Amino acid sequence: MIKRQLPLLIAFAMGVIFIIQFFIPHQISQDLLTWVNKWLMIIGGISLLLGIYSLLNFHYLQIFRNKPGWGFSLIMFFSFLISVVVGFTPSLINVILPLPESSVQSAEQVKEWYRITGLKDGSSLDWIFRHGITPLSATMFSIIGFFIASAAFRAFRARSLEATLLLLAAVFIMLGQTPLGGMLWSGIPDIMTWILSTPNTAAKRAILFGIAMGSISFSLKIIFGIERAYLGGKN
């Protein structure tokens, strides 16, 4: 009984406490919010091991069971190990067991020591971040440029009134943002401004109203224990 009821009680208590917290400006209330946010970051950090285990297990099984593409799982392991080893070597030891001052030759040597390893700017992990992760992220982000064109090509066929309105609005906005629009007709930038300030605002506000009410209703159902799917098992 308690195994089922205790989580619901905790959800109720947390929900009510943080509704009330919003209306209490006292420093204690602000500190409570700061503490819980910090706690959630710590919990999230500890839970990362769960995720790491899941990912490594998935790729380990790919290799172990000789599944197609197991070589790439090996590449994944290799890249992962390089990042972790580069990130953790001596800088971690230095954090837990700081280098005694007497063993340090000069400030430049310490700086060089940190440069080779650790998270600081100019470190090896920072190098991997700048030359690996950053270009990869930027590339994936830029691929959206291609996809947006193909999505537009597929979607912007005026088969219905709705599709026509979608197409026209997009065209006016795109033209209005460039000098070409003004060159074609001086009214295009004004139409763009009107579309953004009037029908766009109206629809967005209404959708936000709906989202607000839907999310508040959903939150109330969670707090009052009506919505329990996140706990697993029957509602």
Added chain:
Amino acid sequence: MPWFRILFLGLISLLGFNNDIFAQNTLVSPQDFTAFDTPNDAGGSVSLTWRVVPENNKPEVPYLILAATAPDGPWFEQTTLVNLKSDYPQYFGLSASNKLWSYCEITDFKQSLTDDNPKPITATTYFKLAVTDGSKTLGFSSVVSAMHQGNWFDASKINILIFVVIFSFVIMFFISLARKNPDLFIRRIPGLDAIEEAIGRATEMGKPILYLNGLDGMGSLSTIAATSILGKVARKVANYDSQIKVPCRDPIVMSVCQEVVREAYLEAGRPDAYNQDNIFFITDDQFAYAAAVDGLMVRHKPAANLYMGYYYAESLLLAETGAAIGAIQIAGTDSITQLPFFITTCDYTLMGEELYAASAYLSREPLQTGSLKGQDFTKGLIILILILGSLASTAGITFLVNLFKTF
């Protein structure tokens, strides 16, 4: 007589050249100077107000605030103020008299105007206000004192509190109504009806279903809504003896999804078919996650893709790749910025509120459907407020507008 005229003209010109002296001589000492603890805050701040007088109400007239730890001084200059406005409804209310007061907040105690290291106010502090001409003081107010303290209730948010209470009662009322009358009408939501069709198609083709929970963590309502829908989808998948893959971006979301899917398979009487490895963590990085899911899609070629939850820029990367492999795609998100992309690339899209309604729609339980009725009632109320408020605003009645003011 001409010499009188010359004297008179000379006097007039003297007055003209020295009209600023005349202007300063009309300044009056500050009136009704008051100090009090700044309301609705965490403490650490004292508020000062004084009445607006037309003689002093000029942009070039500076005020000087002085503070001391004792009523007799010594006095230390804190700050000079010019061009003050007078509109602070959060402290004076929304009536016209709000415009009759100037306002200033003091959060620390300075030893001089140029003190770069002021100390916080820790005891009752005495204040006086002077009006100056820039170089000398022309008049002082009376001495007042105040001490700050943290407040336990933010009165400026009372309208929000009332709305929370009203909305909660409305939802609970309609839920209890739904208990007595369980056959509440809910209109068709094509995107949710299509889920069964999508699962059937995937089963026929022998391909898996790909289910994404969005990129936010478990504290996000859209993710909770997505996991709720996942339970119902997983139950149908178990009944159809198909396969579902749930790549996750957050480890806690992954844990919750594993529980949810396991329970769904148990309820469907197929615990043997549950495979925990189908719900897995990929990475926390947004675009690494998108790249991995794209790779998953082109290699495993799922027959149906369900995107539920909150998405960011990667939404188009995912949905466009899914469209390219020919999967049936159903999206549900409250991310307004990404809805246009899902609308253009997916077969069905649940917009905003429909994501939160999905759980009630799929379960059809009275407790759930009753809340939808409550939402509709509140929406009707909003429409009424919109129309009445606009008409009232047109007539110059600002009561409704003020009711929804936030500070």
Added chain:
Amino acid sequence: MDNTVLLGVWLAVGLTLFMYSFLYKDNVFFRFGEHVYLGISIGYIIVRVIFNNFINDLYKPLVEDRDYILIIPALMGLALYTRFFTRIAWVSRVIFAFIVGFGAGLGIPRTIAGGIFKQLEGVLMPLAAIKDGFFFNADGNFTLVNINSLIIIVGITSVLVYFFFSVEHKGVVKSVSRVGIYFVMIAFGASFGYTVMGRMSLLIGRCYDLIEFSSPKYYYASIVLLIMLILVFIIYEVVIKKGEVLKTNE
């Protein structure tokens, strides 16, 4: 030029081109880039979490500042692992409930303030200026300002009617919902058009980087790697696929 910088540029260009090859089709280069991305991102996250979350936010405050209250979140985090033990798996649900309840409670008043009240504040405007006349200002010129307020009210009302769940969409409700959908489509088209420019500029930015890295200073990295990539694709398509076709014919 520093060798590490040169190596970094060649690595960045290589990975960029590998990811772009996905636009052609799924291939061994994209899979390589994808798995490298996965590996290094996870490695980076672990190091960041250990240093920021564990050492700075947990270990140092606990050990150095003696902030013993932090034992609670540490235990809560560890409690998540109880889900692997059937008898005490329910403890992990308590943690889920903590997180979910916090999110739900935190959201309600803030959503009301931001999602409802702030929106209403912006919309409850006069439909007409009594001073200037209904649609004309003091100069006698036609002004759209007040018509826009009316359109906004109509738009919001019709979209909200579309989102009614407990009313069947027929008759008047159907017509009003239709109007609502038209407003929604205009809004989404506007969002789409507005975002296109931003996404295109990202693509242009990336291309600029590739052009910069094709200079002699970087030993023509972009050109060399692009040519290698194309050659490999051609070899694969022509030679290997031809070999497969010959094998199937046999």
